[in-house]
Amino acid sequence: MNQAEIELSASKNESVDLFASNGTALIECAFVIPILLLLMLNCVNFGAFIYSWITVDNAARSALEYQVYSGVAVGFPSAPSFTQVQAVFNTDVSSLPHYSAGVNPTLKICSKFNTGAAVCNGTGSASIPSDPEPTVFTIYSADVAYTYTPIFAAFNYPSLGISLTIPPTVLHRQVVMRSLQ
Numbered sequence: 001m002n003q004a005e006i007e008l009s010a011s012k013n014e015s016v017d018l019f020a021s022n023g024t025a026l027i028e029c030a031f032v033i034p035i036l037l038l039l040m041l042n043c044v045n046f047g048a049f050i051y052s053w054i055t056v057d058n059a060a061r062s063a064l065e066y067q068v069y070s071g072v073a074v075g076f077p078s079a080p081s082f083t084q085v086q087a088v089f090n091t092d093v094s095s096l097p098h099y100s101a102g103v104n105p106t107l108k109i110c111s112k113f114n115t116g117a118a119v120c121n122g123t124g125s126a127s128i129p130s131d132p133e134p135t136v137f138t139i140y141s142a143d144v145a146y147t148y149t150p151i152f153a154a155f156n157y158p159s160l161g162i163s164l165t166i167p168p169t170v171l172h173r174q175v176v177m178r179s180l181q
Helices: 003-011 024-069 082-093
Strands: 106-113 119-122 137-148 169-180
Touching: 024 082, 024 106, 024 137, 024 169, 082 106, 082 119
Parallel strands: none
Antiparallel strands: 106 119, 106 137, 137 169
């Protein structure tokens, strides 16, 4: 409005608000809602990531404990086979998002008795570390790898290297235990 229109409308006893804010709330809402949505999606994805991390850690430890503790005392059952250890492991990780038995996550169990060669079962990349007292202990190793894929994987542009949510990530855990021979 120019000065002449303001004077004309003022002479007609109409009130003119030079600082009108009609539609401002709608524009603010249009800016804020996508940001809040992205924040909520990332909270869910981050919670699932932390849950997956803890589950992989616990599953690796429980699989190796089952391998090590079975057969070590009189009256206990003999040492379990890899299939039995894999069943315990699959029970622990079955609640992971995008779980696929034997594919995601993977499990590799290795054992090394005295100075002999390491005996490994399963798939994985880690090797068994050396034991400082190989004549006294048997060393066991469990290697777990899980590819975490976000629950809400929206807003990903891998060709540009841009990800507004957590990108697919490999969670890796290796647990090592020693047992008296």
